[in-house]
Amino acid sequence: MNLSWSTRLMSNAVPPLSESEQLRCAVEQKLVGTIAAEPTRATRADLYLALSQVAREQLAERWVRTQNADRNNKARRIYYLSMEFLIGRAMNNALSAIGLRDQTTALFTPPGPSLEEVMECEPDAALGNGGLGRLAACFLDSMATVGLPSWGYGVRYEYGMFAQSILNGQQVEKPEAWLQDRSPWEFPRANKHHTVRFGGTCEHHGEWAEWHAADSVEAKAFDYVIPGHGTDRVSTLRLWKAAAPSEIDLGAFNTGDYQRAAEFKNRFENISWVLYPNDSTSAGRELRLRQEYFFVSASLQDILERHQAEHGTFSNLAEHVAIHLNDTHPAISVAELMRLLVDDHAMPWAAAWDQCRRIFSYTNHTLMPEALETWKVTLIQRVLPRHILIIYRINQEFLDEVVRLYPGDIDLMRRVSLIDDGGGHDKDKRVRMANLCIVGSHRVNGVSQLHSDLMVQTIFADFARLYPERFHNKTNGVTPRRWLAQANPALSTLLDDKLGGKDWRLDLDRLQELRASADDAAFRTAFAAAKRGNKLRLANYVARELAVNLDPDSLFDVQVKRIHEYKRQLLNVLHVITRYNALLDGSARDYAPRSVIFAGKAASSYHMAKQVIRLIHDVAAVVNNDPRTRDLLRVVFIPNYGVSIAELIMPAANLSEQISTAGTEASGTGNMKLSLNGALTIGTEDGANIEIRDNVGAENIFIFGNNTAQVNAIRQAGHQPLALYHGDPALKEALDRIDTGFFSPGERSRYHDIFNCLLHYGDHYLLLADYADYVATQGRVDALYLNSDEWQRKAIINVAGMGPFSADRTIRDYANDTWHIDTN
Template identity: 45%
Template sequence: MNDLSLTPNLLQADVARHLTFTLGKDAPNASVYDWRMALSFAIRDRIVEPWFASTRRTWAEDRKRVYYLSMEFLIGRLLEDATINLGLRDVAEEVMAGFGQDFRTIVEDEPDAALGNGGLGRLAACFMESMATVGCPAYGYGIRYEHGLFRQRFEGGRQVETPEDWLSQSHPWEFARPESAYTIPFKGVIETQGGRDVWVPGETVLAEAHDTPVIGWQGKWANTLRLWAAKPTTLFDLERFNRGDYAAAAEPEALARTLSRVLYPDDTTYQGKELRLKQEFFLTSAALQDILRRFKASHTNLRDLPKHVAIQMNDTHPAIAGPELMRLLVDENGMDFADALETARGCLGYTNHTLLPEALERWATFTFGNVLPRHMQIVERIDSWHRMTYASRPHYVGIVKHHEVRMGELAFIMAHKVNGVSALHSELVKKNLFPELHKLHPDRIINQTNGVTPRRWLKMANRPLAKLITDTIGDGWEDDLDRLRGLEPHVDSKSFAKAFAAAKRENKVQLANWIGSHCGVQVSPDALFDVQIKRIHEYKRQLLNILETIARWHAIRANPKANWVPRVKIFGGKSAPGYAVAKEIIHLINDVAEVINNDPITGDLLKIVYPANYNVSMAERLIPAA
C-alpha cells in the first residue's frame, strides 16, 4: 500500500527539486507550464512506487491479467485525478499557493490527452481506473495518437477540423519503452514452404510502447496503459538523401507515423479505409505480441493461456484479435489449428456498443485480403469451421458474406463471452442484432452495465456534492458505492434538500460563468440546463433535439406570458469529418442558436449553447450542472 502521508513541506521540496533539476528553471522565471510539469513529476513520483509494487506482486503470485484492447482511451487530464486518488489534492493546492500559484490555473493548463471521442473511450478509461482501485492486474492497449480525432472549431456555424496538439508539449505521465517494440507486418504474399502457408509481408512498421501508470483509489494499486507509436523499420534512406531526393529519403518515417497520427481517419476513400484497417491491426498485433511475450516469460505451455490471460475487445475495432492470435499461435509457435482456435476463444471477450447493424464494421474482402492476406485465409477457415460445427446455422449468417468480412460476427464467434453495456441493450443484442448466433450460443451473451468511476466524476468533478455526501454519511463511499444508500434516510430532510440544491446551484453558477466567458452567451443559473453531449450522429438524435427546441421557441413566442420554465439547451460533440449529414446538423444547431439567443421576445426563457471541442474536461463542467 502506498504511503499517503506526504506533508506539504515534502511535496513543496519535490516540486522545487523538479522545477530546478528536471525542467532547468528557477521560480522567479517559471511559467505556468513549468509549475504544472514540476507538480506533475512530483505527483508521478508518488505513483511509481505502488505501480512497481503491483507489477512485482502480479508476477510473484502468477495472477491472471486483464488486457483491454480499445481504439480509444478518453483519459482526460491526469494531474488533478492523480492527486484525488492519492489523497493529495488539498495538499497540492496548499503547496502551489505557497509558491504563489493558483492550483486551478495549473490544472487547466494541462491539455486533454487526444486519445478518444466518446463513450466508448471514456468507458475504457473508467474501467482502467476501476480495475486499479479493486486491485485487478490489467493492461490497457491503445494507440498514441499524435493529433487525436481533431480539434473542433466553428466558422459560420460549420464545424472546422484542425489537428490536436496535445503532444506539442512534453507529456509528463508517460514512460517511453523503446525496448518494447514489435514488428507489425502488412500486405505481401502467402507462400507454401514445407507444406505450410507462410506469410511474406510486403510492408512492416515498428510499434513502440509508451506506458502511463493508472493509479487506483488511495494509491493501493496501479496498472498500465500502454500506447503504441508507429515507427519505421527503416529510419532513413541515406543514399536517396545524398542524391538530393530529400523527401523520398524521409518517406519511410512519414508513412509509418501515419498509422499513429489520427484517430478514425476519414474513410470515404480507399486509402482512408486501408489506413483504418492498418491501424486496427497495428494496435491488435502489437498488443498480442506483447501479451504472448509476457506469458512466455514464465510459462511454457501456450494451451494454458486462458488460465492467465483475459483479452477484452472494446467494440469491433480490435476484432482482428481472434485471427491474429491464431496466426501467432499457429505460424509463430507451431500450434495446430483446432488447439489455436480453442485457446484463442478461451481468452477473448467482446463488448458490443451499438445495435445498428450498419455500425458494425465490415471490410471488403479485397481490402482485407490485400492488407492482411494471411488473416483472410484464417477468417475463411474460422467461418468454415463454425458453419460445419453448427449445421443449423442459417445460410445468410456468417463472417464472410457478399464479399465482405463482418467484424461483428467475427468478434461474436471468436469470443467466449459477449456483453452489452446495459440490461436493455444486452437483451436487444440477443433479440435484434445477433438473434441467430444467440440461438446457436444461448449462454454467450451476458450483461455488463456501463459505469463511471466516482473518484473522477463525483469526488473530483462535483466537489460540492461530494462534500455534502461525506458530511452526511462519512468517508468510504468513494470505493463502495453501496454506501450511498446511507443517503436514503435523509431524502425527506429539509436541511439536506436545501444543501443538495445549494450544491447543484453552485455547479450551475460556475458553468454559467464559464459559458459567458467561453461562449459569449449569458445564461441564468436558475434556468433548467438541458444537456446533450455525445458524438454527432443521426441515430444519436441531436436533430430531434434541435427540432424540439425550435418547436418550443415557437410556442414561447406565441404565448410568452405563460408559466414557462427557463431552459438552456447545451450541445457538445463532434461529427466525423466525412459525415456530411452530421456536419449539417451541427450547422443547423448553431444557426438556430444565433436566431434564438438574439430574440428579445423569448429572452432568458430559451437559450442554446454549443461550446466547441467537447472533451473530458468540458464534460467535467457540464455534467455536475446538468
C-alpha cells in the same frame, strides 16, 4: 507560491519538515533540477510540469511494486483491447489516488495560481472520441481500484480525432496536437518494440504458413500508469507508436530527393497519427485496417512475450490470459492470435483454436446492422494475406459445426457465415468482424439490459440460438472518483459530511443512504447551493469563451454527446424552436427560464450531423438576440467537447437529455454521469435509461415517446411524417421556420435537406412520431422546476439511486463472470 524550503530540507540542524513542507520542497527541486526554472519566476506551465513529476515518481514506485507482485505470483491478467481510451487530464486523478489532492490545494495559494489554474495547463489526452473511449478509461480505473492484474492496450495517436472549432456556426476540424510538448505522464519504453508486417505472400507448410511480408513497421511502447484508489495497485495502459524501420530513406535524401525520403518515413508512421482516419476513400479504409491490425499485432506479441517469460509454455495460455475486445475494432485479434500460435510458435491448429476461444471475450456496442464493422475480402487479402486464409479456415470449421447442428439450413449458414458472399461477386465479398468476434470468443455481452435482450433477439439471434450460454449482459458504469469526487467537489464535500466520510467513493451503494435526506429541508438547501455554484462556474466559462450570458437560476437543459441522427439533437432543436414560437405568440404558460446547452463533435464526413450543428448556432443567434425572449430562453453550443469540458458541464446540469430513438442507444454513460451529479433525466425507453428509471423510481425521471416495440410497429405499418406535420400546428410552424430560412435569412434554402429528410425521406429516427410527447413532457419539466423544493427532492433521489452504475460493480461482474479473476 512561496517556495523557500530547500535549505531546510538539506540541513540537519533544523526540525524535520512537515508533509506539506516536504511537498513544497519536492516541487521546488523538480522546478530547478528537472524543469530548469527559477522557483520565484515559475510559470503555471512550469508548476504543472514540476508537480506532475512529483506525482509521477510516486506512481512509478507503485507501478514497479505492482508489476513485481504480478510477475512473482504469475497472476492471471486481463488485457483490455480498445481503439479508444478517453482518459482526460491525469493530474487531478493522480493527486487524488496518491492522497495529495488536499495538500496541493493548500500549497497553491494567492498570490500565486491556484491548483485548478495549474491543472488547466494539461491538455486532454486525445485518445478517443466519445462514450466507447470514456467507458474504457473508467474500466481501467476500476480494474486498478478493485485489484485486478490488468493492462489496457491501444494506439498512441499523435493528433487524436480532431479539435473542433466553430466558424460562422459551422464545425471546423483542426489537428488536436495534444502531444506537441510531450506528456509528462507517459513512460517511453525504449527496449520494448515489436515488428508488425503487411502485404506480401504466404508459403504453406501443412497447418502453418510462412508469411513473406512486403513491408513492416515498428511498434514502440509508451506506458501510462493508471492508479487505483484506496490501494497501491497501479495498472498499465500501453500505447503503440508506429515508427519506420529506418528514420528516412537515406539514399533518396543523399541524391537530393528530399520529398521521397520524407515519404518513406510518413508511409509507415501515419498509422498512429489520427484516430479513425476518414474511411470514405479507399486509401482511408486501408489506413484504418492497417491501424487496427498494427495495435492488435503489437499487443498480442507483447502479451505472448510476457507469458512465455513467466511460464515457458503456451499450453497454459488460457489459464493465465484473458483478452477482452472492446467493440469490433480489435476483432482481427482472433486471426492474429491463431497466426502467432500456429505459425510462430508451432502449436497445432486444434490446440490453438481451443486456447483462442477460452481467451477472448467481446463487448458489442451497437444494435444497428450498418454500424457492425466489415472489411472487403480483397482488401484483407492485399494487406493481411495470411489472415484472410486463417479467417476462411475458421469459417469453414464453424460452418461445418453449424451443418452438424442444423443440417440443410442453407439460409442459416449464409446469415452466420464470417464471409458475406456479396451476392456471389468476389469483389463484393466482405468479412463480418462481429461474427469473427462471436465465433472466436467464449463470452459476448451487451452493455444494458435492453441492449443485451435486443442483441439476442435481432442482430445476433442466430448466434444466440447456436450458443445460448455465450451471451449475457454487463450494464455499463462510470467511475465515481472522476465523475463525482473530482468533477464536483461541492457536492462531494456535502456527501462526505452527510455519509460520514469518503468511503462512498469506493462503495457507491452507500449513496442509497441519501434517500432519507431528500425530505430534509436543510439538506435540500445545501444541495441546491452546490448545484448553483456549479452552474455559476459553467456560466462564467460560457461568458468568457463564447460571450453568451447564462442565468445560473435558469434551468440548465443539457445534451452533450456525439452529434448523430439517432441521438436526435434535432428533436431538441425542434423543441427549442417550438418554445421560442410560443413565447413570441403569447401561448406560453408557466415556462421556467431555460438555458439549452449543446456540445459534441460530428464526424468529419457526416453532412447531416454538421448541418444540425449549424442549425443550433443559427437558432441560438436569433433566440439569444431577441429582447422579447432572451430572459426566458438561451441557447449555446460549447465547442470541442471532451472529458475536461464534460467535467465542467455535468455538475452544472439540471436536466439530462437522453432522447435517442428507442432501440438505437446501446447504453449510454453520459446519462449515468449526469444523474450522479443530480440532474433529472428526460429520455426515451432506451439503453440504460430504463435501468436508471428502475433505480431512481419512475416518478423521478421524465420518460416519453415510443418504446422499442412501438417503434418497430410504426416502421412496419409505414411511418407517416407528413400526416403528423399537417396535423400538429406547432410542429408545422417549427419545421416551416427551418425550411423557409427564418433562422438563415442570408441563405433561405440552407436547411432544405433537413426538412426533406424529416418529411419526404422517411424520418428514419422517428423524430416527428415522438415530437408531441416530447414537448408535452418538457412542459412537465417546467412545472417541476418552478417547484424548487420538489425538484431538489427528486434530484437528491436520483443521486441516491446511482450506486449500481459504478464501473467498479461492472468490472467485478466482468471479473467473476467473464474473465474468471478473483476480486476478493
